[in-house]
Amino acid sequence: MNTxxxxxxxxxxxxxxxxxxxxxxxxxxxxxxxxxKAKAQNDKTxxxxxxxxxxxxxxxxxxxxxxxxxxxGALLGIPIAVKxxxxxxxxxxxxxxxxxxxxxxxxxxTVVSRLRSASAPIIAKANLxxxxxxxxxxxxxxxxxKNPWDLSRVPGGSSGGSAAAVAARxxxxxxxxxxxxxxxxxxxxxxxTGLKPTYGRVSRYGVVAFASSxxxxxxxxxxxxxxxxxxxxxxxxDLHDATCNHENKADSFALTKAYSEKxxxxxxxxxxxxxxxxxxxxxxxxRNVEAAIAYYKSVGAEVIEIDLPHVEHSLACYYLxxxxxxxxxxxxxxxxxYGYRSPKEDSSLLDLYKNSRAEGFGDEVKRRILLxxxxxxxxxxxxxxxxxARIRRLISKDFESAFKKVDVIxxxxxxxxxxKLGEKTKDPLSMYAADIFTLATNLAGLPAVSFNVGFxxxxxxxxxxxxxxxxxxxxLLGLAALYQxxxxxxxxxxxx
Ligand code: GLN
Numbered sequence: 001m002n003t004x005x006x007x008x009x010x011x012x013x014x015x016x017x018x019x020x021x022x023x024x025x026x027x028x029x030x031x032x033x034x035x036x037k038a039k040a041q042n043d044k045t046x047x048x049x050x051x052x053x054x055x056x057x058x059x060x061x062x063x064x065x066x067x068x069x070x071x072x073g074a075l076l077g078i079p080i081a082v083k084x085x086x087x088x089x090x091x092x093x094x095x096x097x098x099x100x101x102x103x104x105x106x107x108x109x110t111v112v113s114r115l116r117s118a119s120a121p122i123i124a125k126a127n128l129x130x131x132x133x134x135x136x137x138x139x140x141x142x143x144x145x146k147n148p149w150d151l152s153r154v155p156g157g158s159s160g161g162s163a164a165a166v167a168a169r170x171x172x173x174x175x176x177x178x179x180x181x182x183x184x185x186x187x188x189x190x191x192x193t194g195l196k197p198t199y200g201r202v203s204r205y206g207v208v209a210f211a212s213s214x215x216x217x218x219x220x221x222x223x224x225x226x227x228x229x230x231x232x233x234x235x236x237x238d239l240h241d242a243t244c245n246h247e248n249k250a251d252s253f254a255l256t257k258a259y260s261e262k263x264x265x266x267x268x269x270x271x272x273x274x275x276x277x278x279x280x281x282x283x284x285x286x287r288n289v290e291a292a293i294a295y296y297k298s299v300g301a302e303v304i305e306i307d308l309p310h311v312e313h314s315l316a317c318y319y320l321x322x323x324x325x326x327x328x329x330x331x332x333x334x335x336x337x338y339g340y341r342s343p344k345e346d347s348s349l350l351d352l353y354k355n356s357r358a359e360g361f362g363d364e365v366k367r368r369i370l371l372x373x374x375x376x377x378x379x380x381x382x383x384x385x386x387x388x389a390r391i392r393r394l395i396s397k398d399f400e401s402a403f404k405k406v407d408v409i410x411x412x413x414x415x416x417x418x419x420k421l422g423e424k425t426k427d428p429l430s431m432y433a434a435d436i437f438t439l440a441t442n443l444a445g446l447p448a449v450s451f452n453v454g455f456x457x458x459x460x461x462x463x464x465x466x467x468x469x470x471x472x473x474x475x476l477l478g479l480a481a482l483y484q485x486x487x488x489x490x491x492x493x494x495x496x
């Protein structure tokens with residue numbers, strides 16, 4: 001292994017870092033190759049909406065200089081793509097919506113300015129479900145993304161573009177966002193590693209808002225060590241986001257690496273929720289998730305059955321809270337200040353609002369706005385929004401009691417592997433059910449990781465989800481890294 005292509009398609013973070021630091025390859029070479037590969041693969045997957053060639057090559061040149069002068073840094077010179085919900089100055093930020101089709105970001109999101117300081121070349125903006133609403137990447141105004149493991153299937157959503165491009169090794173690092181599963185579910189369906197950090201660990205400043213009490217930015221990469229390296233750069237207090245007030249100790253990478261070298265997990269308790277065990281899950285998914293848990297047991301972990309009595313209400317609770325917050329957040333798209341403006345002759349300001357919103361938003365976004373507006377309207381607020389808020393509290397309490405008994409909670413990430421394009425588009429409820437295992441994490445503000453633990457009979461990836469207590473993100477990454485070190489072959493690239 002010595003060419004940039006070898007390192008890119010292998011995707012191992014430590015090897016790429018070492019090759020750059022030893023000047024075996026340069027950041028410029030790696031970035032150029034990523035751009036070429038990403039563009040060629042994009043014809044098949046439609047994973048990326050916009051390429052940032054010049055910005056990326058400038059950063060790569062800067063990274064090469066820094067490396068030449070002996071500087072080190074976890075992400076120094078490694079190309080990364082960001083979901084097109086995250087603002088990158090002077091590049092389009094569309095949220096995969098006609099509403100923002102012609103919007104150019106006037107400033108950088110905090111996560112982006114931190115990536116810039118780390119000299120990680122930002123090479124592209126990744127496709128997603130419109131305004132991050134969806135589980136299959138089929139609601140994008142720019143067309144659906146196709147799963148590189150099987151182009152007739154979805155990559156999951158909403159961060160489907162980030163997941164598909166990493167799975168095909170256009171690059172090895174990307175950022176997604178997760179409001180109800182949008183980092184973890186596509187990571188699972190595409191066979192990569194994704195972390196939804198604890199709410200409040202990563203700044204949401206400069207990220208198009210969907211449901212502000214649930215939204216969180218996180219890494220989607222080839223392996224857990226890459227995710228940890230990204231967390232060291234992007235997380236930590238930000239004066240622009242009052243919910244992001246946690247100190248960044250920048251110790252994720254070191255702790256994850258140390259954890260991956262552990263010989264025994266003696267003393268670690270893994271919880272299995274009986275509610276998850278009884279859910280309907282595809283047989284292959286069940287078998288592979290059980291095998292992964294058996295691995296942890298074989299190195300000393302104890303597996304304990306736990307009870308999360310209120311999680312069965314997560315789906316109903318989530319779809320009331322996220323739609324309510326979305327209806328409020330998306331009120332800013334009025335056709336006046338920015339975004340799409342209807343060209344129709346308007347007889348009144350109200351008509352301008354109506355036409356611009358009717359023409360600018362897609363069906364799923366409209367459905368969410370309608371549901372949320374209804375749930376918040378007078379007469380229904382107490383019955384719907386308030387009740388959901390109370391149930392949310394009960395779900396959080398279930399987790400608080402569970403984490404007194406166990407360190408992590410294991411489950412499948414998704415009840416099934418990648419489904420066919422179009423299979424669930426006619427039935428929103430069956431689409432919403434794709435997130436059955438991931439939604440509760442966001443409602444409780446907890447961290448969770450998804451990583452590949454096997455393949456089904458059609459060679460489609462299967463993800464394991466580990467959820468942790470608040471701020472315990474590093475333990476999750478450590479456990480994922482330990483699995484990856486001792487179970488080679490699970491972290492494969494999809495071949496296009
Ligand atoms: N699939 C879920 C939804 O449609 C989650 C989306 C997300 O996490 N952004 O709302």
